[in-house]
Every structure is written in C-alpha cells, then in structure tokens.
Amino acid sequence: MDKTLEIRKVGLLPNKKRTRVDDRDGIIHNVKEALDEYRETLAKLRQKHGSEANKRDCWRPDIEAVMRLRKEGKLVNMRKQLGPILGVEVGDEFRNRAELIVVGLHHNFRRGIEYMKKDGKILATSIVNSGRYANHVGSPDILIYSGEGGNPRVECKKPKDQTLERGNLALKNSMEVRTHVRVIRAVKHFEVGTRAKKRSFTTYVYDGLYKVEHFWQERGEFDKLVFKSLLKRIPRQPIITWEKVSEQSKKPMMSKDIVCKNDISEGKETMPIRVVNAIDSESHPAFNYTRYVIYPNFFKATKQRGCDCLHGCLECKSCPCVMNTGGGFSYNNTITDRKSLIYDCGTMCKSSSCKNRICQRGIQFKLEVFRTKSKGWGVRSRSYIPRGSFICEYVGEILQEKEVKQRRGSDEYFFWTKGKFVDHAFRDASQHVSFPMLPNFFGDGFVIDATQHGNVGRFVNHSSPNLTAQSVLYDHDDVRIPHMMLFAKKSIPPNQELTYDYSSRVGKIAP
Secondary structure, X not given: OOOEEOOEEOOOOOOOOOOOOOHHHHHHHHHHHHHXXXXXXXXXXXXXXXXXXXXOOOOOHHHHHHHHHHHOOOOOOOOOOOOOOOOOOOOEEEOOHHHHHHHOOOOOOOOOEEEEEEOOEEEEEEEEEOOOOOOEEEEOOEEEEEOXXXXXXXXXXXXXXXXXXXXXXHHHHHHHXXXXXXXXXXXEEEEOOOOOOOEEEEEEEEEEEEEEEEEEEEEOOOOOEEEEEEEEEOOOOOEEOHHHHHHHHHOEEOOOOEEEEOOOOOOOOOOOOEEEEOOOOOOOOOOEEOOOOEOOOOOOOOOOOOOOOOOOOXXXXXXXXXXXXXXXXXXXXXXXXXXXXXXOOOOXXXXXXXXXXXHHHOOOOOEEEEEOOOOOEEEEEOOOEOOOOEXXXXXXXXXXXXXXXXXXXXXXXXXXXXXXXOOHHHHHHHHHOOOOOOOOOOOOOOEEEOOOEEOHHHHOEEOOOOEEEEEEEOOOOOOOOOEEEEEEOOOEOOOOEEEEOOOOOOOOOOO
16 A cells, blocks of 8 residues: 655754664765755855856856766765666655755756666656656546656747657667656745745755656647657556645745854864754854863863873783773674773873774764754754764863852753762772872762853753763863763664763663
C-alpha cells in the first residue's frame, strides 16, 4: 500500500523515520553536506556582491556557487544516471534549480528535460515541471508533459514547431525502452514581505519515478506543433499530499532562517559557529566567548607529566600516558572506551600528533546556534556526527560554594557535576599527593557557570540526550576538577538538536 508523505525540506529538517545508521545514511550525509556547502557559498556570494547585484543584471549567484563547488569537487552524484538518486528521497524539497544540480537530481539549470546516452540511444533521466510550459496534472499519478522548444515564454522568440531532437527524442525513446524518469515539480509559495504586496518564491519537490506511457504531437497554445508525453507514476512509492502543499502555498510563509551572526566565537574556534533565527526577532544573549575554563584565583595548576613518544603514544607499558589511562587508549578518532576519567596527552608530551589528543583539536563539526520554538536557543550540527565524536567542552567559570549561593536564581547556564564525573579511585589514590587546597565543592562535585563567560556548550539544552559528558584531564593533574567534554552518545543526523541530560551520570556510548 502506498504511504502518504509530507514535504521534507532537505538540509533543514531531519527525517524522523531514519533511526538506523548505515552506509545509506552516510550517502544521505554526503548529500546534505553538499547542500550545506552550496547554501553557505551562496550566502557568502550574496553578502559580498549584494550592493553590486542590481548593477549586474546577468549575474547568477546560484550558478556561480555551483561552479565553485564543482571546481572544488564538492558536488555529489555528478554522473548522469537513470532511476533513483542515492541520498534523495521522494518528497525532498529544494530551494532552487541549482540545488537539483548539487545533489545530482537534475543536471541542467534551464532545460526541463535531462537526458543521457545509453546503448546508442538518448534516454530521459529527469524532467522538471516548472510551469513555464502547458503541462497538465491529471491526477496525483498522471502528468501530461509538453516537449521543449518553440516556447516564447522561455526563449523570448517567436513561437515555432517543436522538433524531435534532444529532450523530446529522449522522452520518446524512454517510452519505447520503458525506462524510469525522475519527476521534479515546482511549487509556488508566498512569504510575508516588508511591503503590503506579498512576495513569492518557488521550491522544487522530488515527486518520484514515472514511466512514459504515450507520446504524440498536437497543436499547442500558440498554434504550433508540440510534443506531448503522458507519464504515469510507478506504484508503491510514497504519495505526496499535493492538496496540502497547494493549501500551504496560498498561505503566507515565514521567511527562512535569518543569520544573526556569522561566527559567535569571533574566530576563536577552528570552525565558525553561526547564529540563526527563523522564529522571532530575539537576539542571542550577550556573553564573553572563551575556549578555556576560568579557574578560581587560588587554584594553581600542576603540570601533567608527559611521555617521550615521538610519533604518537604506543600502547605499551613504557608510555606513562598509557599507564594513566589504565593500559589502553579510549580514542580511535572517536571515543570508544568510556571511563570515569580520561587522560589526554598534554603539553609535556613530545608528540603533537598523538591520537590521544582528541579534545584538544577543538570543534570539528559545523555547529550552529538556532532559535527553538519552545526552549529558547539551542545547538545543532549542519553536518552528520558519527557516534562517539567529540562535540565541545562545557566552558565557564569554576565556582566556589559561596559564589554558587550568590548566583542562585540565575543558574540557567550552570553545569552541576555533584561528584558524577569524579573518579573516586583516582581521587582516593591521589590523597597523598600535595595538591593546592580547594574549598568544599559540595562534597565531590563542582559547578561550571557559563552565564558571563562560556562557549557554544552553554546553548546545549536539557532533554532526552544524544550527547554524553566525559571528564578529561590534559593540562593539569588535579583529578578533582577535570574538564567536562561532551561527546555524541549516538550517531546524529544533520540539523538535529544536540541535547544533554544534566541530571545524568557518565553514560555509555550506544553500541
């Protein structure tokens, strides 16, 4: 039985039906990565040339963005092919024609019929029902498609008879060979503008695979001969509820995500972290962005001892770093072995390329602070995050007991450890070591306050978690105040909010 499907905005909304991570999810990740790269490049081009755009009538920033990505090898599914496209699903919605090229769904900016040569014949691979020709949708499963050429709306020339070549011939051949054709439909929307007049924009929705059942020639609206193709949808594909899409297109739509700030870290992180808001006009809270924990004035760090391994630590008894971690490493590009305390190689180690330095490499994913509908600001990644990946450290001020009491009532950005991340075995064994005296941090724990000083971690919301916390030491040896590092508890698709359970203990990485 066919399954009804709502429109899904590619790269903006995660597909909630996908819960299993496999090779197919990796392909979907690549498609979304390519779209993110394109949209970011397009935004930069428009920002850079915005003042000149009106003077350059022939300039197409969407085309230039695609050409740049093609030159950099960042497009996906670049070879023309028949049938479905890996990483693209029925119902996926794209913002413009250029995005169809980015994902390999349709490879032409202007022509509505895309084709390729196979076994000596040209065959149609995809068509775009843009509304510029007199096409007719007989039912959700039937499309009567007009051939290309001779249309004054497209070519700004006098109308003329269409010829049986290129795309027209490809559709005729597809009928004879019985190959599948991808169909993309244009959908017109209206958004609220600053003026009384409504502004419209067009998106493109992948409607699935069709077969050309009939092909004929008739007189068209300009009294010229045109080719017509009757395409029928392949059964057992998800059905798009076009009636709902049509209703939505008549209603005002909210504008897309507005970029409030290109980089909230102001260059302090290895990757920029932008701030977007599609909900309201609220600005993000003001705070001082820092990558480093702020310790109390009385705290004097004791240097962590290092090793002499020149080409990265070896898992042998002679390496003190290995001994610190209990005889083996917890990392293999991602965290693989959860412990109550992990020792990263620190500044005293001779090798700077050791695999035991995951947390010190900084943020490696395209994180984004965004406005949620009900929880204020949140964090998400614009790229796929594999299970066990390091996300960020929770950074802020380490508070004394009296300071915590003074700041009660403004603890929205508090990270309470309460002994959940302290390695008691390490702590007890270290009692004979002469550490600087610390005040009572509520027994075994301490508090990190990111209200005034913090990083992107301060925006991670409390919810059913896809992140887990891990205590890590690398720049000092005091096991009583480890760094609080956030890792992916499971694989996380692009644009899914990153969340953490602030009442949880150290958890396991999902198998």
